[in-house]
Amino acid sequence: MSEIPLLEEKPLTNPEALNELKKVIDRLQAQGAPIPLLLTRTYDYLKRFSKIPYERVGEVKEFLRSKGLREESIIMIVNICPKTVDELRPLLELEDKTLETSVAEEISNFMSQYCVEKTGK
Structure with a gap:
């Protein structure tokens, strides 16, 4: 694969x-270029583990x-989609402060509305 700046x-x-x-894969396909296996596998992984529709991120x-x-915490929360306070707390380790339980509950309730469960492959 050629070096990409x-x-x-x-x-x-x-x-x-x-x-x-x-976008990268579409551009390569439009150019008639082969899609490297690494891109295909990464795409498949991201498709499988993206738990929130892109439009809602x-x-x-x-x-x-x-x-x-x-x-950093926001990205981890979006990627993991915690639906309970217990699932959320470990993702807040990078924060300088401890969130009040009511705020953590608000976040977990909010996230449970946006997260899409995917079953199987």
């Missing part, structure tokens, strides 16, 4: 990465930012 580096959620990778991230969470 790095234009920007930023952390992405799984749905955002899936969207970007889909911005809304979810804004809600989590409004709770004062760091970007």
Whole structure:
């Protein structure tokens, strides 16, 4: 595979990465270029493990930012989609403060509305 220049580096959620990778694959297909196996496998992985539709990620991230969470925590929460406070707490280890239980419950309730369960492959 030819060397691709790095234009920007930023952390992405799984749905955002899936969207970007889909653009790359579509561009390669339009050029008639073969799709490298690594891209195909990464695409399949992201498709399988993206738990929030790409169109809703911005809304979810804004809600989590409004709770004062760091970007790293937000990305982990979007990727894992905790639906209970017990599932959420370990994802908040990077935070400088401890969230009140009521805020953690609000976040987990919010996330359970947005997360899509996928079954099987």
